[in-house]
Amino acid sequence: MPNTHNNPCSWWQPQELAIDACRHYRLGPLNIYLQRQRQQWLLAHEYSTEDMQQAPCHTDISVIPLHLTSQRYLISLSPANYQLLPRLMDRPVVVKTIQPVNLPPNEQTTLYISSPVSLSVMLTQPDMLLQNIAVQRLSDTWFGPSTQIGELCYADKTHARHAKAELSLRPHRAVTPVTVHNRSTQMLSIDKLSIPVPFLALYALPDGSLWTDPVTLSHEGLQALAHFRTGKLSAAEAQGATLLSEPVQKPEKHSLVRAFTDIFSD
Numbered sequence: 149m150p151n152t153h154n155n156p157c158s159w160w161q162p163q164e165l166a167i168d169a170c171r172h173y174r175l176g177p178l179n180i181y182l183q184r185q186r187q188q189w190l191l192a193h194e195y196s197t198e199d200m201q202q203a204p205c206h207t208d209i210s211v212i213p214l215h216l217t218s219q220r221y222l223i224s225l226s227p228a229n230y231q232l233l234p235r236l237m238d239r240p241v242v243v244k245t246i247q248p249v250n251l252p253p254n255e256q257t258t259l260y261i262s263s264p265v266s267l268s269v270m271l272t273q274p275d276m277l278l279q280n281i282a283v284q285r286l287s288d289t290w291f292g293p294s295t296q297i298g299e300l301c302y303a304d305k306t307h308a309r310h311a312k313a314e315l316s317l318r319p320h321r322a323v324t325p326v327t328v329h330n331r332s333t334q335m336l337s338i339d340k341l342s343i344p345v346p347f348l349a350l351y352a353l354p355d356g357s358l359w360t361d362p363v364t365l366s367h368e369g370l371q372a373l374a375h376f377r378t379g380k381l382s383a384a385e386a387q388g389a390t391l392l393s394e395p396v397q398k399p400e401k402h403s404l405v406r407a408f409t410d411i412f413s414d
Contacts, residue, residue, distance in 0.1 A: 176320030262321035332369035
């Protein structure tokens with residue numbers, strides 16, 4: 149297996165670690181430390197407030213920092229191979245737009261919205277899951293018109309970019325192209341969007357960015373409900389892409405989702 153751990157764009161690929169070696173990963177605000185010993189693996193992590201726009205880095209170090217408490221995984225003969233596999237979150241991610249977005253009747257637009265991923269820390273050959281770690285700590289939020297109607301989600305914020313050229317490379321977040329059709333007769337004001345990430349596949353592109361299947365939302369004046377469907381990345385977007393994970397759930401045909409929370413008429 150080639151040693152690719154010095155290539156920041158391939159941090160999610162299988163790697164090797166020698167006995168008594170230790171490695172540090174920084175992905176956005178998350179720092180992960182892995183140490184292999186002859187009969188155990190050690191794993192620790194912490195979150196920082198450093199610039200989350202920095203490129204991911206992988207550094208060989210001598211030991212896991214002493215201020216951290218390491219999880220120990222005892223194995224009679226520890227395997228050398230491991231992998232940090234990005235996964236989409238296990239619940240929808242509700243993203244609040246930093247600036248309100250208004251869409252007139254019979255208009256459509258595509259927004260590029262990113263959401264943080266989690267990591268499955270795996271030993272490989274044979275496969276063994278050590279721990280799932282969220283790259284970014286998100287708060288819980290209830291998304292719906294009342295405490296009886298809705299669902300528990302994660303909360304995040306978004307710039308809701310409408311041009312791919314405006315996207316910055318943040319390998320700890322997955323970009324979802326969201327096409328919104330306003331088929332109603334009223335102005336559509338989007339204050340929040342619920343991104344149904346459990347229904348989406350996750351891909352890695354050669355530049356190190358993570359993308360999901362696109363989502364199309366069609367608003368037809370049914371208050372906060374919208375028809376949604378998933379698609380596949382376009383040929384240009386999918387060029388050189390590697391499928392990292394299939395959708396966790398499959399949506400029902402003609403699904404209605406509670407996609408918006410601030411819809412009103414001007």
